[in-house]
Amino acid sequence: MTIMQSFSELMHQRQQRETVKRSRPVETETDVSKLEVSNLNFFYGEKQALFDVSMTVPERSVTAFIGPSGCGKSTFLRTLNRMNDIIEGTRLTGKVTLEGQDIYADDVDVVALRKRVGMVFQKSTPFPKSIFENVAYGPKIAGQRNQKELQGIVEQSLKRAALWEEVKDRMQDSALALSGGQQQRLCIARALATNPDVLLMDEPASALDPASTARIEDLIFELKQNYTIVIVTHNMQQAARISDWTAFFFQGYLIEKDRTQKLFTTPKKKQTEDYITGRFG
Amino acid sequence: MSVSGNLREPALAKRHRIGQLFEWLCCGSTWFGMVVLALLLLSIGWKAMAWPTPDADAVDRAAATKTDAKVAASLSPRPLSARFLTSYDSRIPQKAGIKAALWGSLWLLVFVAITTVPVGVGAAVYLEEYSNEGRWKRIIQVNLSNLAGVPSIVYGILGLTVFVRMFGLFGHDGKVLDLNLGFAMLSLPLPFERSVISGALTLSLLVLPTVIVSAQEALRAVPSSIRNASYALGATQWQTIRHQVLPAAMPGIMTGVILSLSRAMGETAPLIMIGALTYLAKCPGKIDGVAAVWEHPTRLLEAPFDVFTSLPIQIFNWVSRAQPEYDHLAAAGIMVLLVVLMVMNTAAILIRNRFQRRTQW
Numbered sequence: 326m327t328i329m330q331s332f333s334e335l336m337h338q339r340q341q342r343e344t345v346k347r348s349r350p351v352e353t354e355t356d357v358s359k360l361e362v363s364n365l366n367f368f369y370g371e372k373q374a375l376f377d378v379s380m381t382v383p384e385r386s387v388t389a390f391i392g393p394s395g396c397g398k399s400t401f402l403r404t405l406n407r408m409n410d411i412i413e414g415t416r417l418t419g420k421v422t423l424e425g426q427d428i429y430a431d432d433v434d435v436v437a438l439r440k441r442v443g444m445v446f447q448k449s450t451p452f453p454k455s456i457f458e459n460v461a462y463g464p465k466i467a468g469q470r471n472q473k474e475l476q477g478i479v480e481q482s483l484k485r486a487a488l489w490e491e492v493k494d495r496m497q498d499s500a501l502a503l504s505g506g507q508q509q510r511l512c513i514a515r516a517l518a519t520n521p522d523v524l525l526m527d528e529p530a531s532a533l534d535p536a537s538t539a540r541i542e543d544l545i546f547e548l549k550q551n552y553t554i555v556i557v558t559h560n561m562q563q564a565a566r567i568s569d570w571t572a573f574f575f576q577g578y579l580i581e582k583d584r585t586q587k588l589f590t591t592p593k594k595k596q597t598e599d600y601i602t603g604r605f606g
Numbered sequence: 607m608s609v610s611g612n613l614r615e616p617a618l619a620k621r622h623r624i625g626q627l628f629e630w631l632c633c634g635s636t637w638f639g640m641v642v643l644a645l646l647l648l649s650i651g652w653k654a655m656a657w658p659t660p661d662a663d664a665v666d667r668a669a670a671t672k673t674d675a676k677v678a679a680s681l682s683p684r685p686l687s688a689r690f691l692t693s694y695d696s697r698i699p700q701k702a703g704i705k706a707a708l709w710g711s712l713w714l715l716v717f718v719a720i721t722t723v724p725v726g727v728g729a730a731v732y733l734e735e736y737s738n739e740g741r742w743k744r745i746i747q748v749n750l751s752n753l754a755g756v757p758s759i760v761y762g763i764l765g766l767t768v769f770v771r772m773f774g775l776f777g778h779d780g781k782v783l784d785l786n787l788g789f790a791m792l793s794l795p796l797p798f799e800r801s802v803i804s805g806a807l808t809l810s811l812l813v814l815p816t817v818i819v820s821a822q823e824a825l826r827a828v829p830s831s832i833r834n835a836s837y838a839l840g841a842t843q844w845q846t847i848r849h850q851v852l853p854a855a856m857p858g859i860m861t862g863v864i865l866s867l868s869r870a871m872g873e874t875a876p877l878i879m880i881g882a883l884t885y886l887a888k889c890p891g892k893i894d895g896v897a898a899v900w901e902h903p904t905r906l907l908e909a910p911f912d913v914f915t916s917l918p919i920q921i922f923n924w925v926s927r928a929q930p931e932y933d934h935l936a937a938a939g940i941m942v943l944l945v946v947l948m949v950m951n952t953a954a955i956l957i958r959n960r961f962q963r964r965t966q967w
């Protein structure tokens with residue numbers, strides 16, 4: 326099966342999925358760019374992990390990052406909500422803007438930034454607390470004290486993350502008692518509860534079975550209407566199924582970024598073609 | 607000649623024998639400790655449960671002084687009895703008890719806990735969560751480990767200079783600061799002299815390094831993914847520590863604190879060094895029960911600055927006396943001390959198990 330054939334098959338799957346959910350327009354995307362990155366270099370101590378990366382992330386779209394292990398996808402993702410700040414000895418040059426504001430400017434409060442740019446990690450990391458407490462944590466630390474409001478937020482977030490039906494009768498149970506897939510959806514709900522504009526997801530489905538993965542992919546499809554989503558994935562079928570844009574990273578360089586359809590059918594660069602046809606990586 | 611694939615290999619049997627021997631040796635080492643401990647407990651317990659059989663001399667002496675029935679009734683039939691817990695030390699062994707020492711130890715425990723927990727946990731949080739890796743942190747870390755190994759008598763000397771005498775800053779007779787707390791007057795003697803507070807502060811210094819190091823380990827054991835998840839939700843560093851890191855580390859911290867407190871309870875040398883009294887027939891602040899506190903609540907403010915004795919000091923005192931009866935009193939005191947320590951250590955284990963079940967990643 327050639328890459329073209331397999332891709333058109335994926336596109337077909339995707340269309341089927343979208344016809345099922347007919348209520349919603351296929352293209353949610355606008356021309357407005359949400360995030361703009363220009364000439365970004367990133368260093369872990371002496372070691373440079375990202376080289377002169379520039380890209381824009383359009384609003385209300387899904388952008389997927391693909392590339393071989395260690396090429397800097399996670400690092401790049403973390404520069405978008407400054408989670409790299411926590412790692413000691415890191416350094417960055419270049420510019421990242423969120424709706425035109427430089428997020429690395431001196432007067433930017435990272436706490437405010439991370440409220441608008443939420444993140445879901447590869448390994449689900451529920452807090453060792455109840456399901457309710459996990460989802461309510463974000464709004465609570467942001468100052469929401471009203472129990473009624475909190476309950477509303479928790480319910481709405483769990484519904485959006487397609488977890489509500491499964492947990493509504495055991496909100497006070499430990500989150501650690503949930504299955505892996507449920508935990509990952511809980512983490513997504515938790516991120517949604519702070520009401521971000523942008524959702525960064527680092528391989529959110531890598532540890533899940535096909536059924537849970539499909540649920541999370543459906544979920545991303547739903548969320549696209551309201552959120553800008555950036556997702557790292559090792560699974561190229563997944564990237565093709567869910568993303569509007571795909572960016573290919575290789576050894577710290579952004580090799581190519583294009584419409585998903587274009588990148589998978591007519592890649593401009595040789596390296597991209599080699600990677601997506603499975604010739605290396 | 608064995609063929610390859612033979613399931614009965616004589617050379618293997620020898621290797622198995624070596625393994626067996628090793629297992630026996632390890633088992634023996636374990637039981638060696640247990641047997642010694644059991645022997646110790648038995649001999650002490652036996653002593654605590656009966657007075658020494660009087661030799662001929664003592665019988666003569668008793669006959670000579672011919673105690674009447676009333677006095678005889680007030681004497682304890684055994685060293686370890688209910689009366690032992692509720693009477694003060696005495697020149698007559700059969701009347702002596704451990705009350706003053708029990709209350710002294712209780713006061714020490716309370717004040718060591720009050721000073722050690724906030725300072726120890728605070729230092730650990732600073733070192734683990736806030737401070738940057740670097741030369742200073744390494745120097746502090748090495749010093750902490752060294753301090754944990756300094757002999758306790760050295761802390762006694764430190765306590766004597768700093769708390770008991772306060773470097774002689776307040777002259778020969780010292781000063782008394784009268785502070786009005788609104789609801790009561792607090793007379794704060796300076797320096798602290800040989801008071802409960804001097805003892806407690808000295809013991810706090812002694813156990814602080816251990817508390818800090820064990821709290822640090824508990825904090826380090828909290829997975830960084832929990833921290834990252836909290837930060838990613840827009841939590842500040844303080845919120846992350848307060849709501850995620852400290853609750854997750856609490857069982858470990860508590861275990862370290864309780865074990866350190868029980869070590870402080872058993873310390874003798876530094877308290878002797880700072881001059882805790884070896885013979886005392888009153889409790890700190892004259893508080894010997896809830897009733898006393900109820901009637902004179904202001905005594906709670908006096909107790910920390912009162913003289914005191916403690917369980918190990920009382921035991922030390924009895925051991926060093928000549929009459930054989932005191933030897934048995936000491937045994938009874940040791941039993942009481944062991945029970946106190948065992949209760950504390952059990953509490954530490956229970957806390958650890960209880961929380962471990964709740965928080966497993």
Ligand SMILES: Nc1ncnc2c1ncn2[C@@H]1O[C@H](COP(=O)(O)OP(=O)(O)OP(=O)(O)O)[C@@H](O)[C@H]1O
Nearest residue numbers: 369372374392393394395396397398399400401412
């Ligand atoms: N905390 C760190 N300290 C030092 N180097 C790091 C750190 N994290 C990542 N790196 C290095 O930076 C490079 C990029 O890592 P990154 O985690 O971004 O890769 P990735 O594309 O996400 O890989 P994967 O697909 O395996 O997750 C790698 O060479 C990695 O070794």
Ligand SMILES: [Mg+2]
Nearest residue numbers: 398399400527
């Ligand atoms: Mg990664």
